Every structure is written in structure tokens, then in C-alpha cells.
Amino acid sequence: MSTHAQPKGYFLPGPSAYPAMAATGALTMAFGLTFWFNGIPHGDLLFFLGLFFFIFTKFRWFGKTISESEAGKHNLAVDTSFRWSMSWFIFSEVMFFASFFGALYYSRVYSLPDLSALHSKILWPVFTGAWPSVGPAGLIPSIKEAMDPWPIPTINTALLLSSGLTLTISHHALRASHRKNAIFWMVLTLILGFTFLLCQAYEYHHAYEVLGIKLSSGIYGSTFFMLTGFHGFHVFLGGTMLSVVLFRLIRGDFTAEHHFGFEAAAWYWHFVDVVWLLLYVLVYWL
Structure with a gap:
């Protein structure tokens, strides 16, 4: 159970690769859908690969944000x-x-x-x-x-x-x-x-x-x-x-x-x- 203490100042997270990873997953999904809709082989596979990578990235990214919140780093x-x-x-x-x-x-x-x-x-x-x-x-x-x-x-x-x-x-x-x-x-x-x-x-x-x-x-x-x-x-x-x-x-x-x-x-x-x-x-x- 978190205490949710209110820290002073404004919390600034360090550099992260998650935004670039999420963008890569979304772009892969877009290419996959384009190929799939136009009958290009393996477009469906590319789409689901991008979807999996996108969800995986969001899971890790949001998980880190949640852990920061539960550690009491987030204030008003x-x-x-x-x-x-x-x-x-x-x-x-x-x-x-x-x-x-x-x-x-x-x-x-x-x-x-x-x-x-x-x-x-x-x-x-x-x-x-x-x-x-x-x-x-x-x-x-x-x-x-x-x-x-x-x-x-x-x-x-x-x-x-x-x-x-x-x-x-x-x-x-x-x-x-x-x-x-x-x-x-x-x-x-x-x-x-x-x-x-x-x-x-x-x-x-x-x-x-x-x-x-x-x-x-x-x-x-x-x-x-x-x-x-x-x-x-x-x-x-x-x-x-x-x-x-x-x-x-x-x-x-x-x-x-x-x-x-x-x-x-x-x-x-x-x-x-x-x-x-x-x-x-x-x-x-x-």
C-alpha cells in the first residue's frame, strides 16, 4: 500500500528510450496495415509484430511511471x-x-x-x-x-x-x-x-x-x-x-x-x- 507522499519541487525523469520504441511499434503497425490491405505478403504478420512491440513498450513505460508514483515522486x-x-x-x-x-x-x-x-x-x-x-x-x-x-x-x-x-x-x-x-x-x-x-x-x-x-x-x-x-x-x-x-x-x-x-x-x-x-x-x- 502506497503512502503517496508529496515531494517538494517537480520530478524530472531521466532520459528514456521508451518514446522512440513506442513510435517504432506504431510505425511498424502502420506499415503492416498498409501492406495487409494491399495484399502484400506478410503484412498481417508485420502488423501484429508492431502491435506486440507497441504494447510491450507501453507496459514497460507505464510500469516505470507507476513505480515512480508509488515511490512518492509525483506531487500535485x-x-x-x-x-x-x-x-x-x-x-x-x-x-x-x-x-x-x-x-x-x-x-x-x-x-x-x-x-x-x-x-x-x-x-x-x-x-x-x-x-x-x-x-x-x-x-x-x-x-x-x-x-x-x-x-x-x-x-x-x-x-x-x-x-x-x-x-x-x-x-x-x-x-x-x-x-x-x-x-x-x-x-x-x-x-x-x-x-x-x-x-x-x-x-x-x-x-x-x-x-x-x-x-x-x-x-x-x-x-x-x-x-x-x-x-x-x-x-x-x-x-x-x-x-x-x-x-x-x-x-x-x-x-x-x-x-x-x-x-x-x-x-x-x-x-x-x-x-x-x-x-x-x-x-x-x-
């Missing part, structure tokens, strides 16, 4: 810097998803009407402007039907909203110094979150095998898989964060007054919930 100034850092990180994620939502908005509100307008009929007479689109030349394999919001997406919405509620209950239990209750509700949050991922995996299989929706299925397929896929990846990252928080809860690292690690993971999880609500409405219903 460090805590404030962590809060600002997490806030800006979540803001960067907001802009990341905004770019994909923007692509969906532009293609549906501007591109489809323009390509189906009278002045475009000379170049693309077969284009109807229907959604999902088969492209202006009609060369994209037709999709049998768009993804329906029922049942899997609606079930997943209920799962994520419920997980946000259980996480909030866990947080309030910790603030009331009821550690066992906090652990119970955190476990329930993780069960709901990873059930969401299992349901999404089933939905992907149905989309690919039954409905014929792929990344190559024009703007509909690309926006659908990029939005839902990256969101699922963020659910996985959030679940990883909460798993570490659960371990630290069991170990007794957090107190009612000192638990920013818990709060940071909770902020991220609630952000993931909000993104899913937007995605659920804009991708599945409209």
Missing part, C-alpha cells in the same frame, strides 16, 4: 501535467475520428448528389447516387444491403452504455474507500467491454461472408470498416487500460484521494462510449 504539479496530457491525448483522438466522420459526411452529402446530378450523366450515365454506392462507373461489386442496426449494433450499444455505468459506479466506490466494490464493478465493466469485441467480430464475419461488405466495397465499405474497426481497436486499448487499473486496484495502489490512473482510463473509456453513439447513429441508422 506532476498530477496536473498528467491531467493536461491525457486531456490533449483524448482531444487528438477526437480529431482522429472527426476525419473519418468527415469523409462519411462529404461522400454522402456532397459526392453522391454531385455525381448523380445532370451535369455528371455524360461521364457516368449509370450512376444513381444510391447508398451504398457502387461507384460512378458501376464497377464496384454491389452490396446486398447496408449493415442493419439490429441486432448486433444495438446490443453493442447497450453493452457499451452499461459498461460506462458500471465504470462510474466503480469510481464512486473507490472514492468512498470501498475497494472490494470498486473491484467488482471494474470486473463487470471489463466483461461488458470484451463482450462488445466478440459481438463485433461476429458482425464482421457476417458482413464479409453474408453481405459481401469488404474494404474494397467502395466508399461504404471503406468508411464502415475504418470507423468501426478503429473504434473496436480503441475499445481494445481501453480494455487494456482498465485491466491494468483492475490489477492495481487489487494490489491496493489506489486510494480515495490518489487514483489518477483510474480516472485517466475512465476518461478514455467514456470517450469511446461517446464515439460509438455517434457511429451507431451515423453509420447504422442514416
Whole structure:
């Protein structure tokens, strides 16, 4: 159990290779995805290799930061810097998803009407402007039907909203110094979150095998898989964060007054919930 003493001054960590290692892992993942999506051999292997290295680096890096905190090296100034850092990180994620939502908005509100307008009929007479689109030349394999919001997406919405509620209950239990209750509700949050991922995996299989929706299925397929896929990846990252928080809860690292690690993971999880609500409405219903 940590005493969380408040040191004087501002703690400055020494030089570290972890930022460069994390960047290397992320870059490897990006190359792996690019190769994988374009059919280049071993792109999937490269992606998972980068993912493993990235997670390993984060595990070591955050572990060192946790040990510094438990040693009492972090005071209020460090805590404030962590809060600002997490806030800006979540803001960067907001802009990341905004770019994909923007692509969906532009293609549906501007591109489809323009390509189906009278002045475009000379170049693309077969284009109807229907959604999902088969492209202006009609060369994209037709999709049998768009993804329906029922049942899997609606079930997943209920799962994520419920997980946000259980996480909030866990947080309030910790603030009331009821550690066992906090652990119970955190476990329930993780069960709901990873059930969401299992349901999404089933939905992907149905989309690919039954409905014929792929990344190559024009703007509909690309926006659908990029939005839902990256969101699922963020659910996985959030679940990883909460798993570490659960371990630290069991170990007794957090107190009612000192638990920013818990709060940071909770902020991220609630952000993931909000993104899913937007995605659920804009991708599945409209």
C-alpha cells in the first residue's frame, strides 16, 4: 500500500528510450496495415509484430511511471501535467475520428448528389447516387444491403452504455474507500467491454461472408470498416487500460484521494462510449 507522499519541487525523469520504441511499434503497425490491405505478403504478420512491440513498450513505460508514483515522486504539479496530457491525448483522438466522420459526411452529402446530378450523366450515365454506392462507373461489386442496426449494433450499444455505468459506479466506490466494490464493478465493466469485441467480430464475419461488405466495397465499405474497426481497436486499448487499473486496484495502489490512473482510463473509456453513439447513429441508422 502506497503512502503517496508529496515531494517538494517537480520530478524530472531521466532520459528514456521508451518514446522512440513506442513510435517504432506504431510505425511498424502502420506499415503492416498498409501492406495487409494491399495484399502484400506478410503484412498481417508485420502488423501484429508492431502491435506486440507497441504494447510491450507501453507496459514497460507505464510500469516505470507507476513505480515512480508509488515511490512518492509525483506531487500535485506532476498530477496536473498528467491531467493536461491525457486531456490533449483524448482531444487528438477526437480529431482522429472527426476525419473519418468527415469523409462519411462529404461522400454522402456532397459526392453522391454531385455525381448523380445532370451535369455528371455524360461521364457516368449509370450512376444513381444510391447508398451504398457502387461507384460512378458501376464497377464496384454491389452490396446486398447496408449493415442493419439490429441486432448486433444495438446490443453493442447497450453493452457499451452499461459498461460506462458500471465504470462510474466503480469510481464512486473507490472514492468512498470501498475497494472490494470498486473491484467488482471494474470486473463487470471489463466483461461488458470484451463482450462488445466478440459481438463485433461476429458482425464482421457476417458482413464479409453474408453481405459481401469488404474494404474494397467502395466508399461504404471503406468508411464502415475504418470507423468501426478503429473504434473496436480503441475499445481494445481501453480494455487494456482498465485491466491494468483492475490489477492495481487489487494490489491496493489506489486510494480515495490518489487514483489518477483510474480516472485517466475512465476518461478514455467514456470517450469511446461517446464515439460509438455517434457511429451507431451515423453509420447504422442514416
